[in-house]
Amino acid sequence: MSAPKTIRWGILATGGIATTFTKDLLVDPATRGVRHLKHTVVAAASSSSAARAQDFLKATGAPADAKAYGSYQELVDDANVDIVYVATPHSHHYQNTMLALEAGKPVLCEKAFTVNAAQLRALADKAREKGLFLMEAVWTRYFPLSVYVRDQITAGRIGPVARVFADNSVASNPEVQWKDGSNRMVNPDLAGGALLDLGIYSLTWVFQTLYHTQPQEVRKPPKVLAAMKNYGPTKDADETTTIVLSFPRPADAGGDAHAIATTSIRVATSPAGNQDIPGIRIQGPDGEIQVFPPAFRPTRTRIILKDGTVEEKNWSQPGPGEGSGWHTGFGGSTNAEGEGHGMFWEADEAADALINGRKEGRYEGLDESILIMDVMDETRKQGGLKYPDKIETTKYPTQL
Numbered sequence: 001m002s003a004p005k006t007i008r009w010g011i012l013a014t015g016g017i018a019t020t021f022t023k024d025l026l027v028d029p030a031t032r033g034v035r036h037l038k039h040t041v042v043a044a045a046s047s048s049s050a051a052r053a054q055d056f057l058k059a060t061g062a063p064a065d066a067k068a069y070g071s072y073q074e075l076v077d078d079a080n081v082d083i084v085y086v087a088t089p090h091s092h093h094y095q096n097t098m099l100a101l102e103a104g105k106p107v108l109c110e111k112a113f114t115v116n117a118a119q120l121r122a123l124a125d126k127a128r129e130k131g132l133f134l135m136e137a138v139w140t141r142y143f144p145l146s147v148y149v150r151d152q153i154t155a156g157r158i159g160p161v162a163r164v165f166a167d168n169s170v171a172s173n174p175e176v177q178w179k180d181g182s183n184r185m186v187n188p189d190l191a192g193g194a195l196l197d198l199g200i201y202s203l204t205w206v207f208q209t210l211y212h213t214q215p216q217e218v219r220k221p222p223k224v225l226a227a228m229k230n231y232g233p234t235k236d237a238d239e240t241t242t243i244v245l246s247f248p249r250p251a252d253a254g255g256d257a258h259a260i261a262t263t264s265i266r267v268a269t270s271p272a273g274n275q276d277i278p279g280i281r282i283q284g285p286d287g288e289i290q291v292f293p294p295a296f297r298p299t300r301t302r303i304i305l306k307d308g309t310v311e312e313k314n315w316s317q318p319g320p321g322e323g324s325g326w327h328t329g330f331g332g333s334t335n336a337e338g339e340g341h342g343m344f345w346e347a348d349e350a351a352d353a354l355i356n357g358r359k360e361g362r363y364e365g366l367d368e369s370i371l372i373m374d375v376m377d378e379t380r381k382q383g384g385l386k387y388p389d390k391i392e393t394t395k396y397p398t399q400l
């Protein structure tokens with residue numbers, strides 16, 4: 001076998017998810033059976049100072065010779081960077097991703113890809129014009145668990161999917177946790193609210209089971225009916241959003257199918273941390289597939305067939321393992337010693353695409369990301385939620 005190819009990453013932003021992603025990226029891919037590629041981090045940039053980028057590199061365990069930049073421009077201009085990972089708030093993704101594409105860099109950009117579909121269309125056009133790889137970092141799509149669920153559907157285990165319930169809700173205490181309203185979860189200037197941050201995962205489950213599993217030539221956009229409740233103190237950020245979708249499907253594929261995607265920062269999929277309630281239910285005439293919370297990082301599935309058969313599976317996240325002294329996690333939670341977070345699967349996909357010349361992610365191409373942004377635009381239109389012009393604009397560059 002030939003030597004693994006190493007992909008050199010540049011990390012754009014130094015916040016919570018950039019830290020988790022970078023730590024995962026530096027886990028040896030052999031721990032998950034991936035032997036044809038490796039990842040390294042050659043640079044990170046902070047919008048505030050090079051010192052902050054240096055601290056970030058140290059905290060994530062990046063190689064000692066990785067460069068620390070105090071501006072995103074320097075990062076995208078670094079000739080040693082093969083691909084840029086964009087991990088700023090969603091309000092900034094359009095500007096930051098365009099910056100990288102303009103500099104000729106492939107990009108893996110955090111979810112939600114952009115604030116609206118017009119911005120994403122402009123990014124997709126730019127990537128296609130320049131022949132550059134571009135992918136939304138919806139990591140869950142690349143989990144072996146998600147591959148398994150899609151395979152069960154296409155193998156016909158539950159018959160044609162007739163209905164999907166998908167919830168991703170995290171009860172927070174916004175008036176206390178994000179009291180001054182500046183946090184990106186509730187701040188309209190940072191495209192705050194449940195839909196773009198959490199609801200994207202409810203829609204991910206709907207689309208990856210009801211849409212992505214259909215042959216490409218018959219996939220059609222869904223009809224959308226939405227209800228939205230805004231968060232009082234900051235007004236233009238949604239607190240709870242509910243979307244009913246109807247997917248047109250050929251009669252011989254089961255006919256039209258329905259989905260309900262829900263999200264909230266006020267109530268939880270897992271009340272009091274009880275994870276026994278399936279947040280995702282995929283229903284067909286022959287049975288049901290259940291996925292247990294959290295929707296973004298699930299580790300448990302159950303299939304219940306019409307004849308009473310029950311198949312339960314647990315999906316661990318690989319990593320350096322027990323005794324390694326290595327820990328990761330996100331926000332306030334820490335995973336078990338040596339257990340990865342699961343962000344490396346999407347990084348492997350991006351690296352593999354660079355090695356093999358693919359320009360999009362295999363499990364969610366740009367057109368599907370655009371369609372999901374269209375659904376979120378329509379949801380916001382029906383719910384009357386508009387963000388400030390400066391973050392909805394496609395004008396590039398715009399100073400944010």
Ligand SMILES: NC(=O)c1ccc[n+]([C@@H]2O[C@H](COP(=O)([O-])OP(=O)(O)OC[C@H]3O[C@@H](n4cnc5c(N)ncnc54)[C@H](OP(=O)(O)O)[C@@H]3O)[C@@H](O)[C@H]2O)c1
Pocket residue numbers: 012013014015016017018045046047048049052087088089090092110111112137139184190196197296330
């Ligand atoms: N995949 C997942 O599981 C997951 C989880 C959480 C978040 N996310 C996504 O990742 C993105 C970042 O979320 P996060 O939780 O990492 O946010 P965060 O902790 O607030 O970090 C965001 C970073 O962006 C940079 N930034 C640049 N301009 C900014 C501004 N005006 N306000 C705030 N930060 C600014 C800052 O780093 P520098 O200025 O130093 O560059 C900051 O540390 C969001 O789009 C979110 O949806 C994904």
